[in-house]
Amino acid sequence: MKRILTLLAVVLLGISLVGMIGLGNGKVALVLDVGGRGDLSFNDMGFWGAARAAEDFGLEVVDVSSATPADYLPNIQATSASGEYDLIIGVGFLLGDAMNAVAPNYPDQKYAAIDVDTFTANQPNIMNLVFKEEQMSALVGALGAMAAAHHGYRYVGAVLGMEIPVLFHFEAGYRFGMDWGLQKYMEHEGLAEKPEVGLLSVYTGSFDNIALGKSTTEAQLAQGAIAVYNVAGPLGIGDLEAITEYHLNARTETGPPYYFGVDANQDWMGFGMHTLASGMKLVDVAVYKAIESVVNGTFVGGSNVFELSNGGVKISKAKDLLDSIEAGLKGKRIEYADQYTIIENWAENRNTVPAWIWEAVDELEAAILDGSIVVPTANTTGEINAIRDKYPLL
Numbered sequence: 499m500k501r502i503l504t505l506l507a508v509v510l511l512g513i514s515l516v517g518m519i520g521l522g523n524g525k526v527a528l529v530l531d532v533g534g535r536g537d538l539s540f541n542d543m544g545f546w547g548a549a550r551a552a553e554d555f556g557l558e559v560v561d562v563s564s565a566t567p568a569d570y571l572p573n574i575q576a577t578s579a580s581g582e583y584d585l586i587i588g589v590g591f592l593l594g595d596a597m598n599a600v601a602p603n604y605p606d607q608k609y610a611a612i613d614v615d616t617f618t619a620n621q622p623n624i625m626n627l628v629f630k631e632e633q634m635s636a637l638v639g640a641l642g643a644m645a646a647a648h649h650g651y652r653y654v655g656a657v658l659g660m661e662i663p664v665l666f667h668f669e670a671g672y673r674f675g676m677d678w679g680l681q682k683y684m685e686h687e688g689l690a691e692k693p694e695v696g697l698l699s700v701y702t703g704s705f706d707n708i709a710l711g712k713s714t715t716e717a718q719l720a721q722g723a724i725a726v727y728n729v730a731g732p733l734g735i736g737d738l739e740a741i742t743e744y745h746l747n748a749r750t751e752t753g754p755p756y757y758f759g760v761d762a763n764q765d766w767m768g769f770g771m772h773t774l775a776s777g778m779k780l781v782d783v784a785v786y787k788a789i790e791s792v793v794n795g796t797f798v799g800g801s802n803v804f805e806l807s808n809g810g811v812k813i814s815k816a817k818d819l820l821d822s823i824e825a826g827l828k829g830k831r832i833e834y835a836d837q838y839t840i841i842e843n844w845a846e847n848r849n850t851v852p853a854w855i856w857e858a859v860d861e862l863e864a865a866i867l868d869g870s871i872v873v874p875t876a877n878t879t880g881e882i883n884a885i886r887d888k889y890p891l892l
Contacts, residue, residue: 524555524556524557524558524584524792524793525557525558525559525560525582525583525584526548526551526552526557526558526559526560526583526584526585526586526587526789526792527559527560527561527562527577527582527583527585527586527587528544528545528548528559528560528561528562528587528589528785529562529564529570529573529574529577529586529587529588529589529593530544530545530561530562530563530564530589531564531589531590531592531593531705532564532565532566532567532592532705532706533705533706533731533732534563534564535561539731539732539734539760539761539762540589540590540612540731540761540781541589541590542762543761543762543780543781543782543785544587544589544612544781544782544785545559545561546782546825547781547782547783547784547785547786547789548561548587548785548786548789550782550786551785551786551789551790551793555789555790555793557584557789557793560583562576562577564593567592570588570592570593570595570596571595571596571599571600573596574586574588574593574596574597574599574600575596575600578600578601578603578604578607579604581607583607584608584792585608585609585610585788585789585792585797586607586608586609586610587609587610587611587612587785587788587789588609588610588611588612588614589612589781590612590613591612591613591614591662591663591664592662593611593614594611594613594614597609597611597614597624598614598621598624601621601623601624602621604623605622605623606623607623608623608625608792608797609621609623609624609625610624610625610626610627610785610788611624611625611626611627612627612781612784612785613627613628613629613664614626614628621799622799622800623799624799625788625791625797625798625799625800625802626799626800626801626802627781627784627785627787627788627802627804628801628802628803628804629667629779629784629803629804629805629810629811630667630803630804630805630806630810630811630873630875631664631667631668631671631777631779631811631875632667632668632670632671632674632873632874632875633671633805633806633811633866633873634671634777634778634779634806634811634812634813635667635668635669635670635671635672635675635727635729635777636671636672636674636675636678636862636866636873637675637775637777637813637859637862637863638672638675638727638758638775638777638813639654639671639672639673639674639675639676639678639679639727640675640676640678640679640682640858640859640862641675641679641774641775641813641851641855641856641859642654642675642676642679642724642725642727642756642758642774643675643676643677643679643680643683643695644679644680644682644683644851644855644858644859645724645725645754645756645774645851645855646693646695646724646725647679647680647683647693647695648683648851648852648855649724649753649754651695651722651723651724651754652694652695652696652721652722652723653695653696653697653698653718653721653722653723653724653892654676654695654696654697654698654723654724654725654727655697655698655699655715655718655719655723655724655725655726655727656668656669656672656697656698656699656700656726656727656729657699657700657702657711657714657715657718657726657727657728657729657730657733657734657737658699658700658701658702658729658730659701659702659703659704659705659729659730659731659733660701660703660704660705661701661703661879663876663877663878665701665729666875666876666877666878666881666882667875667876667877668727668729668777669699669729669876669882669885670873670874670875670876670881670882670885671873671874671875672697672699672727672729673697673885673886673889673891674873674874674885674889675862675873676695676697676889676891677889677891678862678871679858679862680692680693680695682858682861682862686854686858694892695891695892696891696892697891697892698718698721698723700714700718702714702730702733704730704733705730705731705732705733706731706732706733707733707736708732708733708735708736708739709736710733710736711728711730711733711734711735711736711737711739711740712736712737712739712740713736713740714736714737715736715737715740715741716740716744719740719741719744719755723755724754724755724756725754725755725756725757725758725774726740726741726755726756726757726758727758727760727777728757728758728759728760728764729760730760731760731761734757734759734760734764737757738757738764738767738768738772738773741755741756741757741768741772742768742771742772745771745772751771751843751846752771752772752843752846752847752850753847753850754850755772756772756773756774756847757772757773757774758773758774758775758776758777759773759775759776759777759814760776760777760779761776761777761778761779761781762776762778762822763776763778763814763818763819763821763822764776764822765814765818765819765822765844766819766822766823766826766832766840766844769836769839769840769843770819770839770840770841770842770843770844770847771843771847772847773844773847774847774848774851775813775814776813776814776818777811777813777814778811778812778813778814778818779804779810779811780804780809780810780811780812783804783809783810784802784804784810787802788802806863806866806867807867813859813863819840819841819844820841823837823840823841874888
């Protein structure tokens with residue numbers, strides 16, 4: 499118990515990273531969202547991608563913190579006015595309006611925006627880094643629904659942040675994947691009807707209120723959720739806290755209820771005991787490629803889409819766990835002696851789901867990759883409501 503809570507404490511305290519990397523001729527500004535570094539999500543992933551680019555290309559990276567949303571505009575304005583940066587990167591959808599307002603005043607300044615795809619045509623100096631989150635969320639949803647049916651649970655849960663288009667992508671894919679998974683379970687088991695497994699989903703309106711994530715997850719577990727999908731960045735630390743405490747109280751070490759990680763591979767968290775899989779959105783890869791385009795002189799404004807086919811999104815697998823452990827050892831988030839415990843716990847936890855279910859998830863992934871299945875998405879309230887009507891899930 500002590501070791502589990504110690505690791506969670508490390509997560510809560512965040513990650514200590516160097517603020518400026520490299521001493522080359524180029525310079526990149528990374529304007530962070532609220533929550534800053536140590537969130538194990540967008541901010542950290544953006545910085546990791548920039549750090550790798552800095553090392554590879556001999557650049558200097560400066561991260562600019564945003565204490566509140568009111569800091570977005572002055573941060574973008576200040577970095578632009580300085581004229582110091584070859585590229586200014588806004589980490590997250592919520593910085594889009596600020597970048598959109600400032601960019602026209604600095605037409606020679608190059609920008610990259612994560613998850614902002616609303617002003618491409620009018621802003622030739624902004625490269626939009628967008629993702630098909632619905633694809634990996636469909637895989638997570640299918641896994642959750644089939645596991646729920648197998649273990650006799652009534653619901654699969656999701657704790658989301660704000661009601662914005664990016665999160666609608668997650669919800670749309672999750673709903674579709676759950677429906678697909680229940681259909682697959684019915685066929686595999688020779689049932690006349692799909693199992694009665696529903697979705698519990700809550701938009702919390704926050705990405706960083708850890709206490710709210712914990713209380714929301716506790717409520718979903720009390721209603722019979724087999725797993726909770728974190729779609730709210732660092733708020734999900736509270737999700738994992740709730741699931742960890744549930745197991746401690748039940749005196750169980752693996753098996754349901756499970757945590758589904760988001761963005762980064764979070765399977766290592768909690769010593770690998772409770773995270774069944776992570777829906778990975780590789781912001782670090784997108785940031786790296788944006789910087790690389792500036793270095794190579796190939797920067798072009800407009801949308802760059804990251805999806806399953808180009809490795810921009812994925813569901814976590816064994817190699818991702820090993821990669822995250824390696825990074826954790828280097829970043830001193832994971833102690834050397836603990837890596838083997840994490841791997842053993844992860845394998846034991848994954849084995850609480852039958853092999854045929856994992857094979858079914860692989861089948862869905864292959865169908866998305868070859869185009870035989872197109873996962874629906876949504877960008878407006880009307881569109882997500884239509885998907886909710888199509889896949890009501892109780």
